[in-house]
Amino acid sequence: MTKWRWSRRTLLAGAATGALAVGLKARTGIARSAAKLSVGFWDHWVPGANDTLTRLCRAWAEKEKVDLTIDYIPSQGNKLLLTIAAEAQARSGHDILAMNTWLPGSYAERLEPVDDVMKEVIARNGPTNPVVEYLGKPDGHWRAVPATPGSQMKGPATRFDLLKEHAGIDILAIYPPDRPADAEKAKSWTWEALLAAAEKCHKAGYPFGIGLGTTSDSVDTWGSLFHAFGARLVDEKGNIVVRSDETRAALDFAKRLAAFLPADAIAWDDGSNNRWLIAGKGALIFNPPSAWAVAKRDAPQVAEKVWHHPAPLGPKGRFGPYLPYYWAIWSFSPNKAAAKSLLLYLSSREAAEQLVAASQGYDIPGYLAFNDFKTWLEEGPPKGTLRHYPPGPDQILSIAAAPAPHKIAEQIYNQATITKMIARIVQGGDTIERAIAWAENELEGFMRG
């Protein structure tokens, strides 16, 4: 039997290897055991946007000597959603996955807290916007790091020519291409003004393309209307508060507005409003600049007349729907230190600015101090169409179903309780009181623990 002997040479070699490992760890700040990292990013629809993200990641991986694998997972057909669900069940898969809106809260128990990362990021970038914090910090801990790719606003994308011609509203005078919004004139851009314009444009043959379906665009738009009227379904403590004068006012307004929307708006999905605008059939939709970007390619004569600007003002304020994306680290990831290092790197202002430029201005980072990138000033035609796309000072960023506790709000949002209430009144013949009673019953169900 061979007996192991510690020779002087063996001891010296061991000591040298140990010293090198400690030195490398100190230099890179990550554990050497985590020399591999697997990431699943959201597959950006803007051509070339993924390339910039890949380039940034590769630069980090080279510097940190990490073997990095990147997958781009599309959200079409719920591919990303299904991947997340499958990895959560299997407790295996990527180290980092992109998650949108409600998912960091949904999977909070299975995600690595990133309070340490966010402490450093916020110290560097300043505070996040309130929606990012509401969704990313569902239980008092940051469960994911705000991601730039995919984060978006859903304000109006307006045909400024049609709105001026048929409704007499000069949206460019309120939100000019070369300077900040005219605060005084912006006070006239209210939901009542939108309703009057909707009626006039409907008469002129260009109805506003606001969907009443159950997908995100519809839910976000009507959710911001509810917030603007002060209507909430469930408060932050989890009490059902849908039976209120504010809800009645919001539903009454929605009923009046729905009369001037396309007859089939109830069956619309997230692509319907885009097609509506691109085909030149309507004067206004609520959407990020994706419809405009497609129009630039397919219908340039439409694209050059589209203007992105904040949502109207309601009795309780001007609420702009904001939908953030996040990067989350699974609690079962064996490479957490490397994952945190990458997310820290991608959260820098420089990285965010490059990512916004690569998305042609579609992405809006979740940090309030990042709303001044020059991409939004330069994109066009028409030049300046994205100048007022990032949230301005008079906007309150919101997400439908807030401020309900996360697990309840998620159900309200995903099951489109708000738009179904409106659809029951508009199409189903329910009274406002009956729709509220139906919603109360649904909300009781969402309270299930």
Next chain:
Amino acid sequence: MAQASVVEAQVKEAAQRDRGSGLAARRARIAFLFCLPLILLVVALVIYPAFYSLYLATLNKSMTRFVGLGNFAFLFRRETFWMVVEQSIIFAVSAVIFKALIGFVLAHLLHALPPRGQRAWRGLLLVPWVIPPAMSTLVWWWMYEPSYSALNWLLMGIGFAPVPWLGDPYWARFSVILVNVWYGAPFFMIMYLAALKSVPAELYESAEIDGANAWQKLVYVTLPMLRNIIAITVLFSLIVTFANFDIVRILTAGGPRDMTHVFATYAFKLGIESNDIPLGACVSLFMFPILAVAAVFILRDVHRRSREIAGVSG
């Protein structure tokens, strides 16, 4: 001596019997080994997920606590769930009835054609069934599309008002059933055609000699001979139609106002999109007792009928 030869014969017979049973056992083992890959696949992809979904259905929303049948009790109190039950039944039963009727008529028409023309028609009529339903449903969606419906374009071209195919709940129900019938009728057609070809021509000749007209031949010869295949295709189609997902998901996603949801799409909505996997599992499991009851009745009838046929021929 005679006694010795009898014993010898008995021993030989016993040895032959042993050899026979040994051969049978070996053949059974080989057969089992051949079936093993399929058995393993069924266990991995059907039995295990079925038991896993049973387990999931007994957990609370965040899957941290056992709640027994609490999720089922919760579902029974939901207005929307009962609407989904009603819709699933309307969707599956009406679609299967129409598929069976259309398949039956088409099979007879094809059967009456000369063999040369029959092959071409058979191929053409099978096309809806061989195209992946997700793809063909996308084409249907384009025809129904709320703003740019190709069907409405045609209707308006001939002076009719456009139809809200997917915007009105009742039209939407009709639309999803129509696509399911279009997709599934060729399956019935091919099964009934195969069955028609196996009906002995002598039966029709005898009926004709007895003075039976076409209707009587259909009622007293064709239908009894096709009864088993009709029962089995109906059962099979009922199971597949109840579990349908892609058609409803692509055309309406359950809307408007949840009025076209079927079990599978509602389970997906709750389980995956709303991240309530236990409740989604409950909804999908609810199909099981309904289909089990249907299967028991239909298979019992098939079994009785088979015994009758065996008794007659015996």
